[in-house]
Amino acid sequence: MNxxxxxxxxxxxxxxxxxxxxxxxxxxxxxxxxxxxxxxAFLTLAIMSFLYKDNPYYKFAEHLFVGVSAAFWMTMGFxxxxxxxxxxxxxxxxxxxxxxxxxxxxxxxxxxxxFGFLLLMRLAPKGGWLSRWPLAFxxxxxxxxxFVRYLRSDFINQIxxxxxxxxxxxxxxxxxxxNLSLSATGPLVAMVGNFVIFGGVxxxxxxxxxSKEHTGWFGTASRIGIWVLMVTFGASFxxxxxxxxxxxxxxLTFLLRxxxxxxx
Amino acid sequence: xxLSQRKSxxxxxxxxxxxxxxxxxxxxxxxxxxxxxxxxxxxxSVIIAPPTNLLVEDFEYDDGEKLNLIWTPSIDDQPQxxxxxxxxxxxxxxxxxxxxxxxxxxxANNFTDQELDKDSTYSYYVTAIANGAExxxxxxxxxxxxxxxxxxxxxxxxxxALIIGGAIFYFIEMGKRGKKLxxxxxxxxxxxxxxxxxxxxxxRPILYIPGIHDMDDVQTLASLTILGRVAEQIADYDIKIxxxxxxxxxxxxxxxxxxxxxxxxxxxxxxxxxxxxxITDEQFGYVAAVDGIMVREKPATVFLLGAFFAESxxxxxxxxxxxxxxxxxxxxxxxxxxxxxxxxFTLIGEELFAASAYLSNEPxxxxxxxxxxxxxxxxxxxxxxxxxxxxxxxxxxxxxxxTLLGYLRQAFTT
Numbered sequence: 067m068n069x070x071x072x073x074x075x076x077x078x079x080x081x082x083x084x085x086x087x088x089x090x091x092x093x094x095x096x097x098x099x100x101x102x103x104x105x106x107a108f109l110t111l112a113i114m115s116f117l118y119k120d121n122p123y124y125k126f127a128e129h130l131f132v133g134v135s136a137a138f139w140m141t142m143g144f145x146x147x148x149x150x151x152x153x154x155x156x157x158x159x160x161x162x163x164x165x166x167x168x169x170x171x172x173x174x175x176x177x178x179x180x181f182g183f184l185l186l187m188r189l190a191p192k193g194g195w196l197s198r199w200p201l202a203f204x205x206x207x208x209x210x211x212x213f214v215r216y217l218r219s220d221f222i223n224q225i226x227x228x229x230x231x232x233x234x235x236x237x238x239x240x241x242x243x244x245n246l247s248l249s250a251t252g253p254l255v256a257m258v259g260n261f262v263i264f265g266g267v268x269x270x271x272x273x274x275x276x277s278k279e280h281t282g283w284f285g286t287a288s289r290i291g292i293w294v295l296m297v298t299f300g301a302s303f304x305x306x307x308x309x310x311x312x313x314x315x316x317x318l319t320f321l322l323r324x325x326x327x328x329x330x
Numbered sequence: 331x332x333l334s335q336r337k338s339x340x341x342x343x344x345x346x347x348x349x350x351x352x353x354x355x356x357x358x359x360x361x362x363x364x365x366x367x368x369x370x371x372x373x374x375s376v377i378i379a380p381p382t383n384l385l386v387e388d389f390e391y392d393d394g395e396k397l398n399l400i401w402t403p404s405i406d407d408q409p410q411x412x413x414x415x416x417x418x419x420x421x422x423x424x425x426x427x428x429x430x431x432x433x434x435x436x437x438a439n440n441f442t443d444q445e446l447d448k449d450s451t452y453s454y455y456v457t458a459i460a461n462g463a464e465x466x467x468x469x470x471x472x473x474x475x476x477x478x479x480x481x482x483x484x485x486x487x488x489x490x491a492l493i494i495g496g497a498i499f500y501f502i503e504m505g506k507r508g509k510k511l512x513x514x515x516x517x518x519x520x521x522x523x524x525x526x527x528x529x530x531x532x533x534r535p536i537l538y539i540p541g542i543h544d545m546d547d548v549q550t551l552a553s554l555t556i557l558g559r560v561a562e563q564i565a566d567y568d569i570k571i572x573x574x575x576x577x578x579x580x581x582x583x584x585x586x587x588x589x590x591x592x593x594x595x596x597x598x599x600x601x602x603x604x605x606x607x608x609i610t611d612e613q614f615g616y617v618a619a620v621d622g623i624m625v626r627e628k629p630a631t632v633f634l635l636g637a638f639f640a641e642s643x644x645x646x647x648x649x650x651x652x653x654x655x656x657x658x659x660x661x662x663x664x665x666x667x668x669x670x671x672x673x674x675f676t677l678i679g680e681e682l683f684a685a686s687a688y689l690s691n692e693p694x695x696x697x698x699x700x701x702x703x704x705x706x707x708x709x710x711x712x713x714x715x716x717x718x719x720x721x722x723x724x725x726x727x728x729x730x731x732x733t734l735l736g737y738l739r740q741a742f743t744t
Binding site for chain 1: 487491512616621626640667681699713719739742
């Protein structure tokens, strides 16, 4: 660490301790609460400092986050999956030892234990190949179960949902042109919407058709398809960015209100 | 006293008497009428008709755990009358234990009883509830839920799966017999060779990120299939690959995949388990670590292929910032805009699944891809037919078109 680094580090330490004592001694707050708010603010700023460049404070926050979360998920996995779901189903006494409510014994649950041990066999010098069996089981069942699920939700039901009429509330050309309106509930807007849905879906399907070169009219339809996709992505981009801005506002509110008390 | 005076004396008391009698009668009648009206009101507020025609039938195509109840609501359950305030459904088991299993709103006429035992029998009755009164239907005969081994309600799904599956097998067979299976160029995948070549020239590592989902996500499976092909090339060029993952099972599968690729490339000695490292399951903990890896190791190429969520833009933007060539792909529509904005090439939706076939050029994978194209033809044809029929119905009120559309909807609804 160079001299500037040491000075900055000392400054950060002084700021941290000052904030801790100030937050801990104001009103009803305890020193523990003061420490936690200061730590939260420090970690928020440390992560945000990545926007400038990689630095020791970001590294500290990153490693702390990774370490704590990895330990948290491991603990959660053990207590919710193994203790919460598995043990009460294979042994009453073991379940009682872990203070779990009595579950219905089902010896099929020995199978995941067996597969779990097989997975761990990759740590053994000669039994590594055994760990492929549970992986094959997981991948095979995933593929099989998802085939039916996706075929229903992403294919068949989407097809019938696209059966839209290209004309809505049709009572002849005279009536249609005599009552033209841009009302959101009017027939003109509904018809334009249905045309966009129909054309967009067909052109989108053509874009994702891989067995034919995208040239000629097929290429034109494919390009329309990708344009429809891009317009959709643009709308989605704006919508999601708005959500992210609200997250940023939430963090800034914490810094300015809860920590610095500059706003009410 | 004159006669007239006597007459008047005799007439007035008589009229008064008649008036008093008449008034008494009218008042008494009125009073009785009031009482009668009150009685009538009281009687109609507490007496309600019960629900009728209660029918219990087996829930179609289940595991023998459900029964369907249908009934005709009480005739007093009408919006204008509004006497019935709800219904209660009671179950009677074969050991004569009665349990209230549901409280329903007025107007309800059906209920599905669930989590039953197929070896027991159940009877039911439904009670209409009013303020201070209730009326029960007749108790039904005992019935047991039945288990069906085949769900014929999904016949259309089976037929469509059979057609697409058949097409896949057909094209695989064609490929095996040596017939060239054409697949159009996919821009993002054309760039894979260049991206790996760039990393070789620059002497920097390749960072491969398979998303944050586990092995039960098809996108992760597709990503690992592409990884197999990419890792083979990496082994050929002797470049370093770095693969941080967010799931332990993905780590295991990725190590197996890369190991197999290195063996296929004839470089088993160059493989190391350290190529794939588990970070954490926590979404943003993982992102923080991967961002750190990017800025510290400065990879020449970043692959972002798999299931991504809110972390997509953070990762893609950091990769862009360190100057890496980025090839991304996901089937999550909400994240594709960020990849398109921040990456050099993006595999959109199904292109991610097509990529493995395209890269491998193997008959099995190519056959599967072409079989899926048959599915797209079916979808397009059905949509065109459905839209035309809907339009004809709007224009002509044609009954035959409505019938045809009904069949079409039935075929494409599950």
